[in-house]
Amino acid sequence: MKVRVVALIALLTLAAHPFRAAVAEQQNPNAVANFVKVQAPIVALTHVRVIDGTGASARANQTLVIRDGNIADIGDAARVAPPEGATVIDLTGKSVIPGLVMMHEHLYYTTGPGVYGQLGVSFSRLYLAGGVTTMRTAGNVNGIMDINLSRRIAAGEMPGPAIDATAPYVNGPSPFLQMHALANAGEARKHVAYWAEQGATSLKAYMQITRDALKAAVAEGHTRGMKITGHLCSVTYAEAADLGIDNLEHGFFAATDFVADKQPDVCPGQARGQQALAAVDENGGPFKALVNTLVDKHVALTSTLTVFETFTRGRPMPPGLDVLTPQLQESFKRAYERVSQSPQSVYTTLFPKEMQLERAFVKAGGLLTAGTDPTGAGGVVAGYSNQRQIELLVEAGFTPIEAISIGTLNGAKYLGRDMRIGSIAVGKQADLVVVAGDPSTTIADVRRVETVFKSGVGYDPVKLVDSVKGQVGVW
Numbered sequence: 001m002k003v004r005v006v007a008l009i010a011l012l013t014l015a016a017h018p019f020r021a022a023v024a025e026q027q028n029p030n031a032v033a034n035f036v037k038v039q040a041p042i043v044a045l046t047h048v049r050v051i052d053g054t055g056a057s058a059r060a061n062q063t064l065v066i067r068d069g070n071i072a073d074i075g076d077a078a079r080v081a082p083p084e085g086a087t088v089i090d091l092t093g094k095s096v097i098p099g100l101v102m103m104h105e106h107l108y109y110t111t112g113p114g115v116y117g118q119l120g121v122s123f124s125r126l127y128l129a130g131g132v133t134t135m136r137t138a139g140n141v142n143g144i145m146d147i148n149l150s151r152r153i154a155a156g157e158m159p160g161p162a163i164d165a166t167a168p169y170v171n172g173p174s175p176f177l178q179m180h181a182l183a184n185a186g187e188a189r190k191h192v193a194y195w196a197e198q199g200a201t202s203l204k205a206y207m208q209i210t211r212d213a214l215k216a217a218v219a220e221g222h223t224r225g226m227k228i229t230g231h232l233c234s235v236t237y238a239e240a241a242d243l244g245i246d247n248l249e250h251g252f253f254a255a256t257d258f259v260a261d262k263q264p265d266v267c268p269g270q271a272r273g274q275q276a277l278a279a280v281d282e283n284g285g286p287f288k289a290l291v292n293t294l295v296d297k298h299v300a301l302t303s304t305l306t307v308f309e310t311f312t313r314g315r316p317m318p319p320g321l322d323v324l325t326p327q328l329q330e331s332f333k334r335a336y337e338r339v340s341q342s343p344q345s346v347y348t349t350l351f352p353k354e355m356q357l358e359r360a361f362v363k364a365g366g367l368l369t370a371g372t373d374p375t376g377a378g379g380v381v382a383g384y385s386n387q388r389q390i391e392l393l394v395e396a397g398f399t400p401i402e403a404i405s406i407g408t409l410n411g412a413k414y415l416g417r418d419m420r421i422g423s424i425a426v427g428k429q430a431d432l433v434v435v436a437g438d439p440s441t442t443i444a445d446v447r448r449v450e451t452v453f454k455s456g457v458g459y460d461p462v463k464l465v466d467s468v469k470g471q472v473g474v475w
């Protein structure tokens with residue numbers, strides 16, 4: 001009783017005194033300030049190795065000056081001295097790369113068979129902790145949360161990357177409980193218009209869409225300045241390119257172009273598409289023709305090797321599982337066991353093959369971007385998986401410098417934001433990831449994140465992760 005009275009008095013006092021309310025706000029464990037490590041008008045990073053994201057070689061012993069959220073100066077330590085009044089941070093033995101710009105992210109995660117739980121709060125913190133400063137949600141199954149989070153992060157009310165918020169999936173009738181079933185082109189157009197007005201900034205088409213509905217969604221989206229990507233099946237990659245799609249997800253994994261008896265507007269099943277893809281000759285005419293079509297029509301491709309790695313036997317346990325709730329950790333471990341005990345699966349052939357196909361696409365002049373796709377049977381954990389995706393690009397045969405460029409500048413180019421973000425250059429927004437070591441030679445060093453600067457404010461990855469550890473799956 002006594003406690004209750006005290007609590008009541010405290011509550012009344014709080015309400016009556018704005019100053020006390022401000023103190024209470026500071027004590028809010030979710031306030032953005034709690035995750036900030038560096039915040040000053042001028043910051044000078046000294047003796048740092050700069051990997052600028054353009055594909056240029058790493059430059060050792062640089063001084064990088066951040067002023068009012070932007071990169072103000074950068075150069076050899078001998079030439080550029082920290083300005084008067086700067087907060088100086090000695091980064092000897094460390095490197096800085098651009099903030100990651102990731103293109104197939106979600107604010108949801110597989111929490112049950114065919115059920116996706118909304119993890120917007122924890123995932124946005126984990127993405128930032130992992131070095132992601134800009135991301136696109138490639139599809140959403142909740143409606144408004146991606147849009148609200150995007151706005152609240154932009155307003156500085158919550159920590160997280162800048163979010164290009166995708167509207168709920170543009171799809172035809174499907175087995176998915178959390179997707180709209182758009183019956184025709186008119187409904188697709190209305191769906192796009194409605195979500196654009198709600199604040200969505202991009203679109204994603206899905207496996208059961210018809211060519212007519214896709215065409216309508218592309219037209220309505222483009223009128224409103226939104227780009228549209230797709231994880232397709234009923235529509236082939238070549239058809240989608242002709243219809244004006246901007247991007248295709250999962251590299252070539254979702255292409256049904258090589259299914260011999262493919263019926264128009266019908267998804268023959270993802271498995272049939274993948275069997276056909278496994279048999280495709282990467283040097284043969286049909287594959288080269290498809291690549292040429294995509295390159296000619298400026299259709300970008302998003303590599304999401306991370307999610308496919310979880311389906312492939314003999315691969316290492318993915319990173320970051322310990323932040324999940326115990327139930328979700330267990331559930332993924334069971335899935336991992338199933339994969340490791342399954343006999344020959346198509347992914348044994350397809351996973352390494354997909355790596356070759358993505359390289360061939362880049363070699364032909366295509367724009368490859370990076371993403372992770374936290375779906376499947378779990379195990380693709382925000383932030384950790386983004387670092388893993390960069391490592392997998394190196395395993396695919398790209399140099400570390402190229403892989404970092406794919407995960408940064410290429411995403412910015414796709415978003416049309418490369419004047420401001422995606423690489424380290426004077427005048428650009430100070431979105432930077434400080435890592436221990438040298439990822440230009442040892443790509444695994446991208447996991448050793450020490451500070452993530454977003455618009456010049458340095459966030460602490462340890463605090464971000466600790467704030468959600470063991471609870472990812474709940475919020």
Ligand SMILES: [Zn+2]
Pocket residue numbers: 104106138139373374375
């Ligand atoms: Zn996805």
